[in-house]
Amino acid sequence: MLKCASIYTCEVDNPDVALVEIQAQLDEKISLLRHSVGVIMCHTEFITTGVLEHICAHLPFDVVGVTTASQAVNDEVSELVLTIFVMTSSDVEFITGATGSLEEQAGQEIKAAYDKCSAGVEQEPQLVLVFPPFGIHPVDMYVNEWTSMLSRTPVFGTPAIDDTATFSECETIYNGKHSKTSMPFILCYGNINPRFLIATFSESNAVTSKAVVTKSVGNCVFEINNAAAYKYYEDKGIVDSVPLTPFMIESVKRQDYDGVPVIYAHTTFTDEGAEIFYGGVEEGSTITLLKYEPDDIVSAAKQKMELVNEMSDINGVLLFSCAIRRFVLLGVNKPMQELQSVRDTLRPGIPFMMGYAGGEICPTSIRDGVPVNRFHNYSLIILVI
Amino acid sequence: MDAGNEHISMSVEEYNELKAAKVEKNKLARELRLLKRHNEINRLNIETQSGMAKIISSEKQRQDMYMRLLLESSPDIMFILDENLKFLLGTNSIAKIMDITDVSVLQGRALDNIIDRYHLVLFTDELVGAILSATQGSEGISGQKIEVYAGDSIYDVSVLPFNRATGEFAGVLVVMNDITAISAAKRAAEKASRAKGDFLSRMSHEMRTPMSAIIGMTNIAQNSSDPEKKEYCLDKIEAASRHLLGVINDILDMSKIEANKYELSHDSFEFENMLSNIMSVVQFRAEEKHHVLTIDLDPGVPQFIIGDELRITQIITNLLANAIKFTPEHGAIALKVKNLPVDDERPMLQIEVWDTGIGIAAEQQARLFSSFEQADGGTARKYGGTGLGLAISKKIVELMGGSIWVESSLDKGSKFIFTMHYEISSDPWYHERSGKDPLTRDAPTAQDEHDFEGHTVLIAEDVEINREIIEAVLVEKGFSIDFAGNGKEAVTLFCEQPKRYSLILMDIQMPEMDGFEATRTIRSSGCLGAQTIPIVAMTANVFKEDIEKCFEAGMNDHLGKPLVINDLFNVLEMHLSTNEETAKKRFRTK
Numbered sequence: 002m003l004k005c006a007s008i009y010t011c012e013v014d015n016p017d018v019a020l021v022e023i024q025a026q027l028d029e030k031i032s033l034l035r036h037s038v039g040v041i042m043c044h045t046e047f048i049t050t051g052v053l054e055h056i057c058a059h060l061p062f063d064v065v066g067v068t069t070a071s072q073a074v075n076d077e078v079s080e081l082v083l084t085i086f087v088m089t090s091s092d093v094e095f096i097t098g099a100t101g102s103l104e105e106q107a108g109q110e111i112k113a114a115y116d117k118c119s120a121g122v123e124q125e126p127q128l129v130l131v132f133p134p135f136g137i138h139p140v141d142m143y144v145n146e147w148t149s150m151l152s153r154t155p156v157f158g159t160p161a162i163d164d165t166a167t168f169s170e171c172e173t174i175y176n177g178k179h180s181k182t183s184m185p186f187i188l189c190y191g192n193i194n195p196r197f198l199i200a201t202f203s204e205s206n207a208v209t210s211k212a213v214v215t216k217s218v219g220n221c222v223f224e225i226n227n228a229a230a231y232k233y234y235e236d237k238g239i240v241d242s243v244p245l246t247p248f249m250i251e252s253v254k255r256q257d258y259d260g261v262p263v264i265y266a267h268t269t270f271t272d273e274g275a276e277i278f279y280g281g282v283e284e285g286s287t288i289t290l291l292k293y294e295p296d297d298i299v300s301a302a303k304q305k306m307e308l309v310n311e312m313s314d315i316n317g318v319l320l321f322s323c324a325i326r327r328f329v330l331l332g333v334n335k336p337m338q339e340l341q342s343v344r345d346t347l348r349p350g351i352p353f354m355m356g357y358a359g360g361e362i363c364p365t366s367i368r369d370g371v372p373v374n375r376f377h378n379y380s381l382i383i384l385v386i
Numbered sequence: 387m388d389a390g391n392e393h394i395s396m397s398v399e400e401y402n403e404l405k406a407a408k409v410e411k412n413k414l415a416r417e418l419r420l421l422k423r424h425n426e427i428n429r430l431n432i433e434t435q436s437g438m439a440k441i442i443s444s445e446k447q448r449q450d451m452y453m454r455l456l457l458e459s460s461p462d463i464m465f466i467l468d469e470n471l472k473f474l475l476g477t478n479s480i481a482k483i484m485d486i487t488d489v490s491v492l493q494g495r496a497l498d499n500i501i502d503r504y505h506l507v508l509f510t511d512e513l514v515g516a517i518l519s520a521t522q523g524s525e526g527i528s529g530q531k532i533e534v535y536a537g538d539s540i541y542d543v544s545v546l547p548f549n550r551a552t553g554e555f556a557g558v559l560v561v562m563n564d565i566t567a568i569s570a571a572k573r574a575a576e577k578a579s580r581a582k583g584d585f586l587s588r589m590s591h592e593m594r595t596p597m598s599a600i601i602g603m604t605n606i607a608q609n610s611s612d613p614e615k616k617e618y619c620l621d622k623i624e625a626a627s628r629h630l631l632g633v634i635n636d637i638l639d640m641s642k643i644e645a646n647k648y649e650l651s652h653d654s655f656e657f658e659n660m661l662s663n664i665m666s667v668v669q670f671r672a673e674e675k676h677h678v679l680t681i682d683l684d685p686g687v688p689q690f691i692i693g694d695e696l697r698i699t700q701i702i703t704n705l706l707a708n709a710i711k712f713t714p715e716h717g718a719i720a721l722k723v724k725n726l727p728v729d730d731e732r733p734m735l736q737i738e739v740w741d742t743g744i745g746i747a748a749e750q751q752a753r754l755f756s757s758f759e760q761a762d763g764g765t766a767r768k769y770g771g772t773g774l775g776l777a778i779s780k781k782i783v784e785l786m787g788g789s790i791w792v793e794s795s796l797d798k799g800s801k802f803i804f805t806m807h808y809e810i811s812s813d814p815w816y817h818e819r820s821g822k823d824p825l826t827r828d829a830p831t832a833q834d835e836h837d838f839e840g841h842t843v844l845i846a847e848d849v850e851i852n853r854e855i856i857e858a859v860l861v862e863k864g865f866s867i868d869f870a871g872n873g874k875e876a877v878t879l880f881c882e883q884p885k886r887y888s889l890i891l892m893d894i895q896m897p898e899m900d901g902f903e904a905t906r907t908i909r910s911s912g913c914l915g916a917q918t919i920p921i922v923a924m925t926a927n928v929f930k931e932d933i934e935k936c937f938e939a940g941m942n943d944h945l946g947k948p949l950v951i952n953d954l955f956n957v958l959e960m961h962l963s964t965n966e967e968t969a970k971k972r973f974r975t976k
Contacts, residue, residue, distance in 0.1 A: 013416070014409050046416055080420070166426045208442050210449075238444045292438060331424065332431035 003090040003193060003386060005317025005352040006031035007074035011082050013046050016055035023056050023085070030352075031087055033061065038095035038187055040130060040319065041066035042356035043083035045163045045170045048179050052083065057177030062087070063097040065185040067132045067161035068171045069356035070327055073340035080164065080336070086319060086354035088386070093191035096122070099175040102182040103137050111146045111184065118188060125151050128189040128386075130319075131158035131362060134182050135171050139220055140360045141280040141376035143184065148374045155195055155372035157384045158186075159321040159358035168324075168359055197363050198308060198383040200301040201264050202291050209237060209290040217284050220268075222276045225288055231274030239290075261365040266325070266378035279360060280376045293329045299342045302381055306346035309385055318347065319384040320355035326381065327357050339381075358382075457489070463508070463541070463562035469555055471497040471521065483508060508536045508562070513543060520547040520558045539566045592633045596626035631948060636774040643781045650785050651930055654811035655695040657687055661723070664699055668706045677710060678718045686725035687735065690811035697782045698806070704775040705739040705802045712800070713743035732807045734788065739802045746794040754792060755780040779804070839864035841888040841962055846876035846904060847924070848896045852947075856891070859951055872896040873904030877911070884914040888962055892941065894925040901925070902939040909940040920961035924949065 008026035012019035041064045047053045048068065057064045064085065071080045088095065098118035100110040119126075129151060133143045140160055147156045161171035175185035212233055216224035225233040265280035302322070309318060322339060330336050343355055363382035364372040396404070457464075457477045465476030473492040481489040484504045492500055497517070501509045516530045534541040541562040550556045600623050607619035642648040665681060672679040702721065709719045720740040725733065746754065755776050776790075783790045786806040794800035843865050847853050857867050868887070870876035873896050880887060890908070894901035905921050923936040926947040933944045943957050 014412060050412075081416075164420065164423050166423065166430055208438065209445050237441065237448075239441055290438075290441060292442065328427055328431060331427050332435070 002034070003088065003093050003316045004031055004034065005386070006087045007084060007352045007354045008087065009074045009077050009082050009084040011077065011079055013044070013052060013081055014050055016050070016052045019052045019083070020056050020059055027087070031089060034089045034091045036091070036094045037062035037087065037089040038097060039064040039085040039087050040187070040354065041083070041085045041174055042069045042072050042354065044068065044081050045172070046081060047083045048172065053174065053179070054177040056083070063095070063176055064174065065097050065130070065132060065187050066174045067159065068163050068174070070162060070164040070324060071336060071340060072354070072356040073344050074354050075344065075352060078337050078340045078344060084354050084356070086317065086352070088317065090191065093189055093193045096188040096190070097175070097185065099183050099185040103134060103184060104182055107138055107142065108146050111143065112150060115150055122190065124190065125154050126188040126190050127154065127193045128195045129154050129156045130187040131156055131184060132173050132186065133160045133184045134173050134180065135160045135162060135168050135359045137182060139279060140362065144362055144374050144376045153371055155197065155364045155367070156362055156374045157195070157197070157382070158362045160360050162324050162357060162359035171359070193386055194314065196312065196385040198305050199261065199363055199365065199377065200305045200381040201262060201377070202293065202379055203297055206291045206294055206297060207289045208292045211287045211289050214282055214284055214286045214288060217282045219281050220278050222278065222282050229274045230276040231270055263365060263375050263377055264379050279378050295330050295333045295335065295338070298326045298329060299338050302339050302342045303346045305381065305383055306343055309383065310348045312385060315351055316386050318351060318353040320353065320381065321358035321361055322355065322381040323361060323379045324357045324359055325379055464560065466557055466559050467497060467517070468557045469521070471517070473497065473500060474557065510534050510536060516543070516545040517558055517560065520545050521555065534562070539564055540569050541565065589633070589637060593630060596630040599623070599626035636778065639778045640774050643778065648781060648785065649930055650694040650697055650782070652692060653695065654690050654692050656689060657691050658683065658689065660695050660699055664702050664706070667703060668710065671707070671710050672719060675710060675713070676716045677713060680720045682720065682722040684724045687723055688810050692809040692811045693786070701779040701782055701804065702737060702739070704779055708775065709739050709741035709743060713741045717742040726805070732787070732809070734805050734807050736803065736805045740799065742799040745796040745798045745800055746792060747796050751792055751794065755790065838958065838962065842866040842868060842886050843889050843891055844868050844870065844876060844879055844887045845891045846870040846873060846896065846901065847893045848872055856949065859954065873899030873901055876904050877907045880908055881911055881913045884916065887919060889958065890919060890921045891924050892921050894923055894927065902935065905939045905941050922957055922961070
């Protein structure tokens with residue numbers, strides 16, 4: 002049996018008041034069972050003022066998560082808020098852990114942390130929630146590391162972000178401690194049935210005609226349409242006259258299994274004229290520049306919530322949406338619209354927590370019991386348990 | 387309260403106020419931070435939007451340019467009408483039909499207005515009807531395909547309704563592909579196919595007729611005990627065989643022409659001698675019909691010229707044979723050869739064949755030189771013939787750089803004229819040979835009386851009936867024969883007893899080892915006489931390149947199948963005679 006609840010506080014200055022609010026909601030909304038854990042997201046201000054540490058120190062379960070920008074739970078949609086998504090169960094065990102600094106030997110650190118947490122457990126977990134630090138390594142590297150250790154386990158999560166334009170202050174959170182270099186995680190063992198949905202930008206918003214990646218290695222695209230990558234953009238008048246920034250939804254897409262698209266954002270150009278993306282790009286992937294439409298963001302979220310509503314046996318929903326989607330809505334002065342749309346559309350009574358992400362980790366499909374774990378950009382990912 | 391090292395005294399109220407002020411200050415500072423962050427993000431948003439706007443504009447310009455290029459270059463007539471049948475967009479091809487310079491002048495104009503204004507025959511009732519039915523609602527109508535006949539042109543037309551994203555009807559796309567040329571080509575191809583079909587049917591008849599005679603006469607001869615009757619049947623069989631061979635040669639020539647593989651040889655020969663040979667062949671046929679046959683040779687024609695004697699003979703023989711065939715009894719036929727004035731470096735002959743025959747109607751003259759057609763099917767039925775002779779003659783003449791034509795009218799006779807370039811021969815060796823090469827053979831003279839006793843010939847031939855024929859012919863002349871069933875056996879037999887054989891007759895297509903390889907093997911074997919023994923090819927492949935292949939393999943001479951007995955003995959005579967004069971005529975030795 003698995004139960005979920007989402008609790009929050011907007012009290013950013015007074016740790017004691019914040020704790021009282023959290024505890025009151027906890028008592029009201031959920032009776033804790035044998036195993037419990039909390040996924041936490043909060044504004045960086047809660048770290049600065051000491052509220053985060055104070056709350057975590059007084060909770061009877063581990064708390065794992067990241068800083069973020071705006072968030073939504075059942076009872077609140079706000080920018081300055083701390084939210085905790087509580088999971089409690091009698092037949093699902095939650096084991097939490099955190100890596101050391103991932104600045105060097107990241108793969109070894111992840112393995113060591115996992116080995117330590119899973120020592121004595123023979124089976125693979127049914128679900129892993131991961132919260133990498135932002136900007137140290139390409140996130141799909143972490144996804145690949147987890148997948149190589151746990152071939153039959155779906156991996157879901159998001160890197161930390163904050164509400165700055167450059168994510169300069171974001172941190173990961175593990176039991177009140179915050180870090181810019183460590184990755185906390187939750188291993189879920191037992192009777193848990195995770196389901197996943199992904200929403201991304203529509204190709205009907207393409208501004209440029211599609212081009213094809215004809216030569217690439219890992220995250221690096223060397224050639225587009227059989228010419229040097231940089232030249233493709235030069236010919237379109239981009240780069241020199243119009244610098245290509247991550248804000249522009251210039252995406253490369255590959256068709257994953259079952260036709261589910263995986264989109265990666267542009268990072269930068271190398272001195273040699275190759276283009277670096279946030280994720281691994283296969284040859285044959287298509288590149289296009291998308292014109293983002295705020296209405297598309299909101300309607301996509303609404304459509305996915307309608308699909309969730311049709312599902313059965315739902316205990317709770319976790320949502321992470323790409324920060325760029327928030328930026329787009331901020332540009333039309335509606336920064337909360339996606340969050341509100343989710344809260345307004347989701348069936349009442351289903352506990353949920355939604356925050357903004359610096360990249361999205363979610364499987365695109367489960368094939369013969371094996372999840373296809375992927376890192377995404379510009380997407381809204383949804384975990385239904 | 388301790389501010390650094392200094393103690394500050396204040397009341398609880400003051401402390402709470404200070405604390406609240408600090409909290410308020412923090413709040414304000416936080417709000418300021420948040421505001422700054424929002425502003426920073428908004429600034430980036432604005433930058434991004436500005437950049438995107440430039441990209442969108444640039445991309446739109448590019449797409450517009452591509453669209454213009456497509457519309458200007460497309461050979462098809464394509465246009466789009468909106469839901470009210472007003473012109474939206476179209477290719478330049480429609481502008482050309484309307485004789486306007488810019489298709490954009492049509493934009494926004496209703497279809498019926500355009501039709502009225504430009505009097506377009508293109509918009510037939512059928513096309514307009516198809517467009518109108520497309521506008522009735524695109525549900526259930528996925529597009530129509532029709533053929534439109536507009537003036538001299540034929541169009542393959544697709545009329546496709548299209549919808550908006552909301553599903554409502556938005557307009558019609560019309561694509562008109564001019565298939566006039568394709569239709570004409572298709573009709574021509576169908577006509578050619580029919581002509582080929584008729585030709586095949588005729589050739590089948592031409593081949594089956596002599597075959598029937600051969601089979602029938604053979605049957606009669608087998609069942610008759612009367613020697614005279616048998617002799618009669620054999621004569622008929624021989625005549626039918628020759629006719630059949632002629633038909634086969636015509637068909638093979640034609641197939642070479644169709645495949646562009648017809649080549650001329652380039653040898654010196656005596657022109658007058660060639661004419662004499664031709665006349666000796668056609669004379670008796672002319673005499674049978676009591677025709678007067680004359681020949682008029684311009685003294686300016688050189689004695690020896692360089693050209694393809696066989697093919698020139700073929701043309702003249704064909705023209706004379708036609709003249710004899712199509713001239714009623716007691717007619718007149720003349721062969722005239724003129725040397726034309728030289729206006730370039732290559733001299734030219736003009737050869738004419740006149741007759742007082744049935745003549746040819748003007749409309750039939752156009753078809754005379756075409757493959758697969760005789761002038762008139764009735765003529766074919768009455769007079770026979772494959773109808774290929776003139777087509778082949780035309781090809782040969784054109785390869786010689788000349789032309790062929792006819793001047794004729796019904797019942798008033800015909801004159802067939804052809805011209806051909808030639809070169810004057812200056813090679814003395816050729817002059818001494820009296821102009822004979824292995825491709826043309828004389829009637830036998832002293833050969834008939836030559837006794838070949840003591841000569842043993844090795845014959846490599848895998849076909850039983852061919853062995854029987856040649857054995858019967860050669861044994862009668864005193865030859866001893868050894869047979870080999872394939873090239874490998876021939877090599878073995880020769881190498882075991884090289885001195886035994888005077889000559890080898892070598893078939894080409896044999897199992898295990900063909901004639902070419904057997905010849906190469908013998909020549910390189912090192913056996914006594916391997917280099918000098920005459921090896922003569924016997925093969926159904928009689929084209930120039932086939933003969934060249936024989937010589938390249940190391941053979942000395944070539945005989946075509948079916949064997950012409952006179953040719954066989956000429957070759958045997960040439961290669962076995964001890965007479966010096968005869969020996970000079972040996973075509974090649976290796």
